[in-house]
Amino acid sequence: MSHRLRVNPIACTGHGMCAELLPERIALDDWGYPIIDDPEVPDELLDHARRAAAACPTLALLLERAERS
Amino acid sequence: MTGSRARLLAGIRSDRPLSFDEHLAVHGPLAALEGPAIIEAAGRAGILGRGGAGFPMERKLRAVAERGGRKVVVANGVEAEPMSAKDRVLLASAPHLVLDGVAAAAMAVGAREAIVCVPATAPAVRTAIEDAVRERRDWGRLRVRVAPVPPRYVAGEETALIHHLDGGPLKPTFTPPRPYERGVGRRPTLVQNVETLAHLALVARHGPRWFRQTGRQTSPGTMLVTLGGAVHTPGVIEVPGGTTLADALMLGGGPSEEIDSVVVGGYFGAWLPAPSSLGLALDERELGHHGAAVGAGVIVAMPASSCGVAELARVVSWLAGQSARQCGPCANGLPAIAGALNRIAVGRAERGSRAQLLRWAGMVRNRGACRHPDGVVRLLTSALRTLDEDLRDHELNGPCDACARPPLLATPTPEALAA
Numbered sequence: 449m450s451h452r453l454r455v456n457p458i459a460c461t462g463h464g465m466c467a468e469l470l471p472e473r474i475a476l477d478d479w480g481y482p483i484i485d486d487p488e489v490p491d492e493l494l495d496h497a498r499r500a501a502a503a504c505p506t507l508a509l510l511l512e513r514a515e516r517s
Numbered sequence: 518m519t520g521s522r523a524r525l526l527a528g529i530r531s532d533r534p535l536s537f538d539e540h541l542a543v544h545g546p547l548a549a550l551e552g553p554a555i556i557e558a559a560g561r562a563g564i565l566g567r568g569g570a571g572f573p574m575e576r577k578l579r580a581v582a583e584r585g586g587r588k589v590v591v592a593n594g595v596e597a598e599p600m601s602a603k604d605r606v607l608l609a610s611a612p613h614l615v616l617d618g619v620a621a622a623a624m625a626v627g628a629r630e631a632i633v634c635v636p637a638t639a640p641a642v643r644t645a646i647e648d649a650v651r652e653r654r655d656w657g658r659l660r661v662r663v664a665p666v667p668p669r670y671v672a673g674e675e676t677a678l679i680h681h682l683d684g685g686p687l688k689p690t691f692t693p694p695r696p697y698e699r700g701v702g703r704r705p706t707l708v709q710n711v712e713t714l715a716h717l718a719l720v721a722r723h724g725p726r727w728f729r730q731t732g733r734q735t736s737p738g739t740m741l742v743t744l745g746g747a748v749h750t751p752g753v754i755e756v757p758g759g760t761t762l763a764d765a766l767m768l769g770g771g772p773s774e775e776i777d778s779v780v781v782g783g784y785f786g787a788w789l790p791a792p793s794s795l796g797l798a799l800d801e802r803e804l805g806h807h808g809a810a811v812g813a814g815v816i817v818a819m820p821a822s823s824c825g826v827a828e829l830a831r832v833v834s835w836l837a838g839q840s841a842r843q844c845g846p847c848a849n850g851l852p853a854i855a856g857a858l859n860r861i862a863v864g865r866a867e868r869g870s871r872a873q874l875l876r877w878a879g880m881v882r883n884r885g886a887c888r889h890p891d892g893v894v895r896l897l898t899s900a901l902r903t904l905d906e907d908l909r910d911h912e913l914n915g916p917c918d919a920c921a922r923p924p925l926l927a928t929p930t931p932e933a934l935a936a
Contacts, residue, residue, distance in 0.1 A: 456886075457691075457843070457847075457884060457885055457886050458689075458691050458844055458886045460844070460845060461845070477850075477880050478849075478853070478877070478880065479846070479849035479850070480845070481845035481846050481849075483884075
């Protein structure tokens with residue numbers, strides 16, 4: 449089961465916690481909002497991704513199960 | 518101006534809307550059809566959405582039809598695109614054709630409630646459609662109401678419109694759920710532009726083969742186009758899909774002076790060079806290859822005597838102001854982009870400002886809950902190519918003589934949009 453990251457841009461207020469906790473996947477733009485170039489989360493990053501999602505003060509970082517094709 | 522090929526605009530008058538009897542005399546009655554037959558006809562006809570995205574109507578109809586429970590049809594005639602007038606012209610001259618389309622769409626998806634959204638700033642349009650709703654006594658089991666909506670730019674976003682109709686602010690919402698899953702009153706909702714619905718009304722009468730007798734394979738049927746800028750007769754025309762920009766301009770009497778570029782689609786469209794782009798067809802595939810789109814069917818001829826840089830800076834500033842300011846990249850990125858453009862226009866740009874604009878464009882694209890930032894980026898990146906020389910000139914030498922000309926591209930004030 450693979451996982452994907454997604455941001456709810458309306459909920460996100462740019463705290464930037466996610467980029468600190470998951471720099472492998474999340475960078476910040478010029479205004480402090482997360483940029484996710486590759487949303488796929490490999491298994492070895494899954495724990496970090498879970499922590500980043502849980503740490504978001506506005507719950508704007510979503511860790512979703514990718515649908516099996 | 519509509520010519521003999523007019524379908525949606527057939528038989529219309531300039532002084533008042535067609536009455537129901539006049540409408541029937543032009544188009545004949547709308548036969549009662551089964552829902553699946555209507556959806557299949559829309560698919561075989563290849564009707565594309567005319568609100569801006571060009572999405573196949575069949576797929577939207579099917580998505581709502583497949584849902585259970587009570588459903589809603591929303592006809593979007595708010596027409597928030599400042600240079601577009603086609604939806605208002607259609608609603609004010611052929612309201613019964615739009616209502617036939619609403620009825621056909623409701624039959625197709627199994628809806629018993631329909632809402633026709635009109636610009637709150639256009640009382641004549643509202644009256645035309647309200648009178649038409651009343652004039653037709655027999656709506657069967659369908660309840661139809663008219664909702665005036667402030668024509669702010671995000672009214673073109675389905676989720677913003679639904680949010681507003683449910684009593685919330687006119688601002689987009691995070692998806693999913695998409696409107697076909699949960700829309701007005703949490704019910705599965707079909708949102709279609711009023712022109713798209715009017716095409717459906719004719720396909721339900723005459724069938725998909727008839728629809729495809731004009732236009733081209735990838736843009737069948739006709740489309741409404743709003744001509745603006747330096748043309749002899751600005752206004753709304755109806756042309757076959759795939760008509761070239763040059764031919765469309767000729768239907769407006771041709772350019773009234775020398776033109777050097779065209780804005781195509783609308784403010785979420787593209788700025789293309791003229792005359793080199795005028796051979797391009799109003800066709801999603803063909804325009805798409807050039808970073809442009811049919812969009813809302815807008816063509817603005819920009820005269821060589823106007824200043825594209827000043828016009829661009831003004832429009833992008835306005836679009837930045839039309840952001841719902843819900844998403845960080847859009848709320849911050851668009852004002853940053855507008856600021857840089859304004860500094861270029863007055864000759865106060867920092868070094869590398871055009872590279873910075875491109876970097877910011879990449880930074881806001883695809884990062885909003887809605888397509889607003891993406892639309893601004895499309896206009897911006899196309900304009901950076903088309904107006905490259907003018908931008909350089911302003912960077913070096915500051916404002917040109919044409920900068921002070923009255924604007925061609927409208928940027929309505931907040932007061933004008935509130936009414």
